[in-house]
Amino acid sequence: MNEATRIAATNELGASTEEFQNLHEFAQKARASLNQNAWDYIVGAAETETTMRRNRMALDEIAFRPRVLRNVARVDASAELFGRKLRLPVMMAPVGALEIFDPAGAAASVARGAGRFGAAHMLSSVSEPGLEKVAEAAPDALRIYQLYVRGDDAFVEDRVSRAIAGGYTAFCLTVDTAHYSRRERDIAKRYVRESRLRATGGDFQKGLEWRTVKLIKDKYKIPLVLKGIATAEDAGVALDHGVEWIYVSNHGGRQLDHGRGSMHVLPEIVNAVKGRAKIMVDGSFCRGSDIVKAIALGADLVGIGRLQCWALAAAGETGIVRMLELLEDEVIRCLGLLGVTKFSELDKTYLHPATPTNLPDVFSAFPLLDIEPYRY
Secondary structure (H helix, E strand, C coil): CHHHHHHHHHHCCCCCCCCCCCCCCHHHHHHHHHCCHHHHHHHHCCCCCCHHHHHHHHHHCCEEECCCCCCCCCCCHHHECCCCCEECEEEECCCCCHHCCCCCCCCCHHHHHHCCCCCEEECCCCCCCHHHHHHHHHCEEEEEEEEECCCHHHHHHHHHHHHHHHCEEEEECCCCCEEEEEEEEHCCCCCHHHHHHHHCCCHHHHCHHHHHHHHHHHHHHCCEEEECCCHHHHHHHHHHHCEEEEEEEHHHHHCCCCCCCCCHHHHHHHHCCCCCCEEEEECCCCCHHHHHHHHHHHHCEEEEHHHHHHHHHHHHHHHHHHHHHHHHHHHHHHHHHHHEEEHHHHHHEEEECCCCCCCCCCCCCCCCCCCCCCCC
């Protein structure tokens, strides 16, 4: 076997000299490097953690219907979004307090890594180093700014104006956090994050109404995203206000307990929107096949949350890039095995209801991972 053949075979088999060969290895290394408080912050959810489990269950209840004898020698996993070509229809979802996982770079590391690879990044307004510094760190990345409302109309207008000035492609309001949930992993240890101690203005988020959506749409031309839409009724109201992106999310199960899994909600939103807006979704997406399922059901962009944090904690910016490379590899193989060469050939006829084979869990997508998620 010559060297070129050996390298090709090595790549095809998924083996190389890279440190990370499987996605679960990011979680493994992150667990070794994080203290218990940081670990529980990212693997935990609200109260009984039922919504979080349902996120995973909703994905596992979908099986594939592959087509065969099609030429899939070349598979393209890219997508055109926001007028730009992305290598994957994937976005690093907004996560607060990313500095816990990467004190040196935090959100800037994620934005740079996403930009280097060719994915989108949504910056949480409660993640360091903040709006302007992240823009400076990753000027060429497709960046979206997500806001928790902590002030009056002038506060909101200031953030929208700064996002526009900073070159952010879109602006996002999170709408499912009127009250901060009970994170019992933290409560049981009497632990409060520093960012929570510094937080002010929570009453403004509690009082957030559709009038703020109208204010933004009336005054600014930047595309608006609403994160936390979970019903067809609210999707319809968003459309009435001219919202360009509906973001299906339950905050990773970290807000309302006993909610539906995101992939249970997605078909309802797709049917309500009927192509009048684009759709984002997140909620326990951590495999390439998860991304394929979401796009087949009608999503345009898939948010990655916990997996992003594990990759960041494991290897910083380099970890983000490598994690996206592995996701891309899984997506390409999945599309090819389904008998399609690009996402535009995919629809819900490639999916079928199924009974999950694993109990839903924050790590149930990674059967080789030997981590006890509930010990503290």
